[in-house]
Amino acid sequence: MRTWLDDQVRKRLGTFGLIVPSIAQCAVGAALAWIVAVHLLGHAHPLFAPISVMICVGLGLGQRLRRVAELVVGVSLGVGIGDLLVSWIGSGPWQLALVIALAMTIAALLNSGELFVSQVGSSAVLVAMLVPGEDGGGLDRMADALAGGIIGIAAVALLPASPLTIAGKHLSGVLDAFSTVLEQAAEAIEKGDMDLAAEALECGRRTQTAVEDFAAALENSKEIIRISPLRWHHRARLARYTTAALPVDLALRNARVLVRRTLAAMGEASPPPVALAELLREVSEAALLLQLELGAGREPMLTRQALLAVAARERPKNLGFSANVIIAQLRSIAVDLLEATGMDHDAASAALTPLNELNELNDESMRG
Numbered sequence: 001m002r003t004w005l006d007d008q009v010r011k012r013l014g015t016f017g018l019i020v021p022s023i024a025q026c027a028v029g030a031a032l033a034w035i036v037a038v039h040l041l042g043h044a045h046p047l048f049a050p051i052s053v054m055i056c057v058g059l060g061l062g063q064r065l066r067r068v069a070e071l072v073v074g075v076s077l078g079v080g081i082g083d084l085l086v087s088w089i090g091s092g093p094w095q096l097a098l099v100i101a102l103a104m105t106i107a108a109l110l111n112s113g114e115l116f117v118s119q120v121g122s123s124a125v126l127v128a129m130l131v132p133g134e135d136g137g138g139l140d141r142m143a144d145a146l147a148g149g150i151i152g153i154a155a156v157a158l159l160p161a162s163p164l165t166i167a168g169k170h171l172s173g174v175l176d177a178f179s180t181v182l183e184q185a186a187e188a189i190e191k192g193d194m195d196l197a198a199e200a201l202e203c204g205r206r207t208q209t210a211v212e213d214f215a216a217a218l219e220n221s222k223e224i225i226r227i228s229p230l231r232w233h234h235r236a237r238l239a240r241y242t243t244a245a246l247p248v249d250l251a252l253r254n255a256r257v258l259v260r261r262t263l264a265a266m267g268e269a270s271p272p273p274v275a276l277a278e279l280l281r282e283v284s285e286a287a288l289l290l291q292l293e294l295g296a297g298r299e300p301m302l303t304r305q306a307l308l309a310v311a312a313r314e315r316p317k318n319l320g321f322s323a324n325v326i327i328a329q330l331r332s333i334a335v336d337l338l339e340a341t342g343m344d345h346d347a348a349s350a351a352l353t354p355l356n357e358l359n360e361l362n363d364e365s366m367r368g
Contacts, residue, residue: 021161022057029053029155033148041143048141052148057155077110078103082124099124153227160228163221167241168295170210170217174248175291177207181255182284185262186277197263204256211249218245237297244294244340251287251336258329265322272323282310283333290340300341307338311351 030050037046081103089095100121107120184200187193221238225231265272286306293300311334331352338348 021159025057025152025155025159026054028159029057029148029151032155033144033151036147036151037144041140041147043140043144046140046144046147048144049148049151052145053152053155056149056152077107078120078122078124081106081120085124096125156224157228157230160224160231162234163224163231163238164234164241164297166217166224167214167221167238170214171241171244171248171294172291173210174207174214174252175287177203177210178248178252178255179284179287181207181252181259182280182287185259186280186284188262188266189272189277189280190274192266192271194263194266197259197266200259201256201263204252204259207252207256211252215245215249218242240294240300240342243342244290247336247338247340251333251340254329254332254336258326258333261322261325261329265320265326268320268322270320270323272320272326276323276326279310279313279330282306282313283330283337286310286337290337304338304341304343307334307341308351310334311338 030053033049033053034046037043037049043049082099085099085102086095089098103124104117104121107117181200181204184196184203188196188200218238218241221241225235225238262272286303289306290300290303293303334352335345335348338351339345
């Protein structure tokens with residue numbers, strides 16, 4: 001119980017460490033937006049200035065520049081619709097419902113983006129609920145939204161999170177999951193344990209979320225580097241993560257196929273030989289080495305050498321059908337990870353045992 005609790009605390013602290021810059025950006029940016037709107041623009045109640053900073057910076061990932069554009073247009077549309085309707089029908093519960101319905105309907109027809117539609121609706125709500133004369137007019141709110149959006153972008157530029165930390169942490173999650181799946185499959189082969197193979201398959205099926213989180217984190221990291229001159233020197237290192245992104249995703253997908261075939265092989269008359277487990281572990285260790293090298297900012301040459309060594313290994317002979325399928329998937333995984341190190345596809349494929357040799361093994365197993 002204590003170990004589980006410790007793991008959860010470490011996980012929460014690690015996640016909190018990633019969002020601390022966003023919290024600082026929101027807090028500082030909202031305060032500055034309020035000051036600018038009050039003292040420079042002369043608005044007594046600039047509600048939309050700090051709100052726009054929060055929406056622009058947020059705690060989400062990526063597309064902040066698009067958020068600013070959608071925010072300003074959304075606020076303008078919502079304010080315009082709200083002002084027009086309230087001036088005709090007044091304020092009240094049914095008027096509020098009508099204002100929201102019409103504003104969001106028009107927004108959805110113009111742009112199906114969730115942020116845009118919700119911003120139009122929330123802007124219309126604020127206009128409908130504000131006491132006339134208590135807040136500025138539509139143009140004032142538009143100016144507040146624009147000022148807040150600009151300050152939000154400035155906060156991201158001047159108080160940037162580390163793009164390498166964000167990308168590295170999420171890639172570590174993907175490669176850790178990948179390594180765990182192969183380790184479990186290797187143990188299942190060694191012990192001939194169908195339950196372990198089923199557990200590995202279930203673990204593999206839960207990995208797609210980590211891949212999607214990494215893709216979002218990578219987009220966020222790229223955006224930080226585009227916006228913030230303070231992080232421009234990280235471009236070369238982030239490019240290595242970009243190079244690895246698709247091949248690692250493909251490697252994980254191939255690992256799921258491999259584990260599914262491993263489970264099927266447990267019920268065959270000729271189960272996979274123990275020698276296959278060693279190959280799986282070597283590839284698993286190479287994935288962890290890739291994680292370390294990218295995190296250290298190095299070209300993943302050691303990872304490439306480890307994978308080339310696996311590719312040069314002699315394959316077990318007299319394999320059953322499922323074992324040969326496992327070998328084929330392992331070949332694909334090796335190519336994927338070699339590409340993740342920056343190697344081109346043709347060179348990575350050429351490093352493996354020629355297909356005709358594997359075909360001979362397949363023929364022998366079929367004849368047997």
